[in-house]
Amino acid sequence: MAKKNLNEMSFLDHLEELRWLLVRSTVAILIMACIVFFVSDFLFDTLLFGPTKPSFFTYRFFCDVSHYLGIAETICIEELPFIIQNTQMEGQVNMFVWVCLLAGFILSFPYILFEVWKFISPALYDNEKKGARFFIFVSSVLFFLGVLFGYFVIIPMSINFVATFTVSSIVKNQFTLESYIGLVRTSVLAGGLFFELPIVVYFLTKLGLVTPEFLRKYWKYAVIIILIVAAIVTPPDVVSQTIVAIPMLLIYEVSILISKLVVRKQKKENG
Incomplete structure (x- = not known):
């Protein structure tokens, strides 16, 4: 059946298009999850559990930097005193499936963006449709970053924070597999989605729901929220909090700049 024009599509037609978007996206995720299955040893041993080892890149990097700057040796990590254990009969099987699906979603994200673009493109002008490749490329790069x-x-x-924090030397840290996977899942997805903020601001500005003045007005509140988030996910020291907060603040500033460019372009077109 030939695809209908936007003006000819009923509400049910839009639902049908949305249904197929979800179906194709789900199939893409499943295909990538199956591909990940064949490299599951690398996925789990090297990637997933890499941050549990003192030899992990981030720990070594900050240790080398601390030596170079001649600051506190406590930044260097020699041991992470905890173990990860499975407490459920099918816990490892379930985690294996969900991690493969998570990896499948991350790897298929550009294709999912392409499907979303196809869904919303009938409502765009011809000059806006030409930016499809640029939109998908930039959105994918931001997500992966x-x-x-x-x-x-x-x-x-x-x-590092939860492994070294203890209320008493009597208490030993033994984290469940589910809680560890939850930390990884939340961190990578939250990071990927937050870095999509400039894209979201772009479309909200196009729709007139957000302005540069609005973003600048509430900048101080955004800074407070970002600092709170940084304080929650990092050890209680200024260096760690700053390392997390600076990229997030830069993303917010980039969003304000993009909003300004959109408004400026709209004024030129209307003027």
């Missing part, structure tokens, strides 16, 4: 930020910054700092 956010995932890397979550993996190399948020996860190791969070693990």
Whole structure:
């Protein structure tokens, strides 16, 4: 059946298009999850549990930097005193499936963006449709940068804090597999989605729901929220909190700049 024009599509037609978007996206995730299955040893031993080892890149990097700057040796991590244990009969099987699906979602994200673009493109002008490749490329790059930020910054700092914090020497840290996977999942997805803020602001500005003045007005509140988030996911020291907060503040500033460019372009077109 030929695809209808936007003006000819009923509400049910839009629902049908949305249904197929979800179906194709789900199939893409499942395909990538199956591919990940064949490299599951690397996925789990090297990637997933990499931040649990003192030899992890982030720990070594900050240790080398501390030596170079001649600051506190406490930044160097020689041991992470905790173990990860499975407490459920099917816990490892369930975690294996969910981690493969998570990896499948991350790897198929550009295709999911392509499907979303196809869904919303009938409502766009011809000159806006020409930016499809640029939109998908920039959105994918921002998402992957956010995932890397979550993996190399948020996860190791969070693990370092919870692994070394103790209320008493009597209490030993034994984390469940589910809680550890939850930390990884939340960190990488939150990082990836937060880095999409400039794209979200772009579309909200196009729709007239957000302005640069609005973003600038509430800048101080955004800074407070970002600092609170940084304080939650990092050890209680200024260096760690700053390392997490600076990229997030830069993303917010980039969002304000993008909003300004959109408004300026709209004024030129209307003027």
